[in-house]
Amino acid sequence: MRILGISAHYHDSAAALVIDGVPVRAVQEERLSRRKNDAAFPLAAIEWCLESAGLEPEQLDAVVFYEKPMLKFERILTMALRGFPRSWRSFPRAMKSSLGEKLWVKGIIASHLGVPGRKILFTEHHQAHAAAAFLTAPTRAAAILTADGVGEWATLSVGSGAVTADGRTEIVAKREIRFPHSLGMLYSTFTAWLGFPVNEGEYKVMGLAAYGRPSLASEVRKVLLRTKDGGFALDLSYFDYHLSARSSYSAKFVDAFGPARDPWDPIDLATDRGRHYAEVAASVQRVLEDTLVDLATALHAETGLPDLCLGGGRSTPTACILGIRGARCRTIRSGGRKRNPPSSCASLPRTACPARATRSRSCWHGSPTS
Amino acid sequence: MPCARHAEPELLARVADELSAGRIVGWVDGACELGPRALGHRSILAAPRDAAMRDKLNRSIKFREEFRPFAPAVPIEAASSYFDLPPGGERLGRFMSGVFPVRREWRDRLAAVTHVDGTARVQTVERAMAPRFHALLEEVGRRTGIPVLPNTSFNLAGEPIVNHVAEAYSTFRRSGIDLLVCGPALVAKKRAAQKGPEEAVA
Incomplete structure (x- = not known):
């Protein structure tokens, strides 16, 4: 079975070739195009994967893209409608990028590779992350x-x-937990407020966090509310990202944490301002870690499984995988061991995942199978 | 171009010597890694001892913020001597996926890779995953007593990690890297060209 996995149109496009369950080729488009974080359709990466493995596209059994384009389109549409009329500006832009590429990704893949549409399959984003984490872990149940x-x-x-x-x-x-309630978005919003590039500068926030104390953790907890069912919800009045793509924090956010840092201003830890940035970074880091440790501990209690696989995309995982530091690591391990996912985002589509999506108003969606 | 080819033992000995003498090495070996981390195939390497090296790497190579630490690479067998690894930490460290405390007694001698909170994003190097890199770390250990090297991705700020040798050479020419190693080939900058202002400060 020869499967080509593709990720594209979000960040770091890449292609991977899996033959009989073993990844034999994988490369990010940026390494070949020389454009950092290149999100374009990874034609060069696909060509390299196939050519170096001596395969023609028609010899592939399946081509798998890492998300269902319609679901993402639905989210953009629904959020835009909910925010109407304030969101009307961001709506056409989101629509354009969706209709332009994501929605028609099947057509793009079919025309670039010349494979029939029936061979083009989609995995859900988190299903791909879960598979990448679980399939690379040395465990039979987790x-x-x-x-x-x-x-x-x-x-x-x-x-x-x-x-x-x-x-x-x-x-x-x-x-x-569904958009817009998102730890990644929380972290990315603080990343933007701290003047670092979103989707790239998240690890800078983590680096900066070590220079401050989490003195504003209680303020951050007002932004990230814990819900009775064990999940969490963002207080959306602190945010703007579900309304527009331009800025992600609201005036209320600025009232709580102060004016955002100009990206061109150096962070000088000898000044009050510089120390304040470090304190905010430390505070969001602490709240994020506490939340993830809580969720992992609850999941351990629920499943009774000794192993935990952590997976994730790009913005939270820095915080999620690396952020559960030292002593915090032990909290989870009191019941089991922490396993690692690889840091790559490549699709590993060798999995059956009946991810049933039931819609409810509670923060946690779906129902426990136990 | 003054490019020399060496047999493996001499090459590793020369690179270990240069690293011990405080020089910065661009290291290209085999196929490139997938994902955001360089794990010993497209890496910039240096001596781990002092914070001045971290600042030099940040200023003259990576052109990035000073608060950002560098990740240490260490042979997997030796990792727990220098870092406080939780159970399973060795495995987690193979892809630099964990942050662990640097053992207190080593923090002074691993200042270039120890973050301000005493932690490091450790890479535990398995011989099978990167045999030459593993051998280099052991060679460095025989010289300095510490088989640890700061390992940062082989790229300049804003650029993707180098892939081909030509990109490695271009990055080498445009930065403060002293020595470029691509497979068996070794290119060194002339000493005179190195005496920039940052060297005078260091």
Whole structure:
């Protein structure tokens, strides 16, 4: 079975070739195009994967894209309508990029590669992250937690994975938290406020966090509210991203944390202003870590599985995987061990995932299978 | 171009010597990595001892903020001697996916890779995953007693990690990297060209 996995149109386009369940080729488009974080359709990466493996596109059994374009389109549409009329400016732009490329990605893949549409399949964003985390872990059964900026509706999902007696892999998503309630977006918003590039500068926030104390954690907890069902919700009055793509924090956010840093202003830790940025970074880092440790601990109690696979996209994982530091790591391990996902985003589509999406008004969507 | 080819033992000995003498090495070996981390195939390497090296790397190579630390690479067998690894930490460290405390007694001697909070984003190097890089770390360990090197991705700010040798050479020419190693080939900048202002300060 020869499967080509593609990610594109969000950040860091890449292609990977999996033959009989083993990834044999994988490369990011940026390494070949020499454009950092290149998000274009990864034609050069695909060509390299196929050519170096001696394959023609028609010899592929499937081409898998890492999200369902319609779901993302639905989210953009619904959010734009909810925010109407304030959102009318961002709506045409989102629509344009969606209709222009994401929605028609199947057509793009079919025309570039000359493979028939029936061979083009889609995995959900978090399903891909969960699979990448679970399939690379040396375990036969594990709880899975994935967190991300924003993929489709789910921004955080919990579930479990198991290898069955006959060698099949089953990955089940139990519950998810939906856009706009997102740890990644929370972190990215602070990233933007701190004057770092979003989707790229998140790890700078983490680096800066070490220079401050989490003195404003209680302020951040007003932004990230914990819900009774064990999930979380953002207080949307602090944000603007669900209304417009231009700026992500609102006037209320600025009232709480002060004016945003100009990206061209150096951070001088000898000044009050510089120290304040470090304190804010430390505070959001602390709240994020506490929340993830809570969620992981609850998931451990629920599943009883000793292993935990962490997966995620690009903005939270820095915080999520690297952020659960030292002593905090032990909190989770009191019941089990923490397993690592690789840091790559490549699609590994060897999985069956019945991710049932039921819509409810509660913060956690779906229902526990236990 | 003054490019020399060396047999493996001499090459590793020369690179370890240069690293111990405080020089910065661009290291290209085999196929490139996937994802945001360089894991010993497209890496910039240096001595781990002092914070001045971290500042020099930040200023003259990566052109990035000073508060950002560099990740240490260490042979997986030796990792727990220098870092406080939780169970499973070695495995987590293979892709630099974990942040662990640097053992207190080593923090002074690993200042270039120790973050202000005493942690480091450790890469535990398995021989099978990067045999030459693993051998280089051991060679450095035989010289300095510490088989640890700061390992940062081989790219300048705003550019993707180098892929081809030509991109590696271009990056080498445009930055403060002293020595470029691509497979068996080794290129060194002439000493005179190195005496820039940052060297005078260091």
